[in-house]
Amino acid sequence: MTYLSSNQLKQYEDEGFVSPINIFSKDKAKQIRDEIELIEKEMPGELEKSGRYNAHLISPLLDEVTHNPKILNAVESLIGENILVCGTTLFIKNPNEKGFVSYHQDAKYIGLEPLNWVTAWVAITDSNEHNGCMRMWAGSHKDNLKKHDQKFNEGNLLTRGQTVKNVPKDETTPLILTAGQMSLHHPTVVHGSDLNKSDDRRIGFVIQSYIGSNIKQVLGKNGVQIARGKDEYNFHETIGRPKSLMDKKDLKIKKQENDNLQEIFYKGSSKKGTY
Numbered sequence: 001m002t003y004l005s006s007n008q009l010k011q012y013e014d015e016g017f018v019s020p021i022n023i024f025s026k027d028k029a030k031q032i033r034d035e036i037e038l039i040e041k042e043m044p045g046e047l048e049k050s051g052r053y054n055a056h057l058i059s060p061l062l063d064e065v066t067h068n069p070k071i072l073n074a075v076e077s078l079i080g081e082n083i084l085v086c087g088t089t090l091f092i093k094n095p096n097e098k099g100f101v102s103y104h105q106d107a108k109y110i111g112l113e114p115l116n117w118v119t120a121w122v123a124i125t126d127s128n129e130h131n132g133c134m135r136m137w138a139g140s141h142k143d144n145l146k147k148h149d150q151k152f153n154e155g156n157l158l159t160r161g162q163t164v165k166n167v168p169k170d171e172t173t174p175l176i177l178t179a180g181q182m183s184l185h186h187p188t189v190v191h192g193s194d195l196n197k198s199d200d201r202r203i204g205f206v207i208q209s210y211i212g213s214n215i216k217q218v219l220g221k222n223g224v225q226i227a228r229g230k231d232e233y234n235f236h237e238t239i240g241r242p243k244s245l246m247d248k249k250d251l252k253i254k255k256q257e258n259d260n261l262q263e264i265f266y267k268g269s270s271k272k273g274t275y
């Protein structure tokens, strides 16, 4: 079934992203932010470095976002009715830190094939040009995978500092979102983001990614959750959903998933970065 409008579908097809899409209220976004900040306070380091992955496995509110029917409706319009979640990432940029994201294509090192998958970037705080929102090189998803330099540079929030050269930055589109809105982007659209120059945090909760049940992980293994429909192929192990915050058993599962993810992200690399 198609839930996105024909204009939104056209935007995805022509430009490689759809934005903005309203999902939940600012109040709900604040509750989610509070839950993230509670985890940070109670378990310092748990959401840092490789710990920023798969926080939905230990946080009932992030789990609820991951399985939000409005998000799944939009995702269904792009990848079909059988939808699996194969991971999430918290992209947090604190004020006065040097965090940025170099221009890259998600499909380069993630091992998900074929490309019937999509990434949802959900704004937990407002995200705009001042605090370093994502910027998309519209139409770049129509090309093949590009060469990425591996820079491992300071402040880069990507594992290898993977960087596509010669991106026309002045022509990129800023994805301006208010807290509770989301964007969806294609696996091969080139995108990145600049520094946070505001005096508050910029928090994006990214479902990376929603995959069709026909998708294989060719570089390692990913546990998945069935978000909608059925898993017709059973290529992956299924993992459960958290019932309470920071449950010991769930923390262990998160750690195991993140160790597996590190193997995937650094496959073939002789060097490891911070994340």
Ligand SMILES: O=C(O)CCC(=O)C(=O)O
Residues within 6 Å of the ligand: 091, 101, 106, 119, 121, 132, 133, 134, 191, 192, 193, 204, 206, 208
């Ligand atoms: O949050 C950001 O600034 C970048 C996120 C990103 O690259 C992604 O979601 O694929």
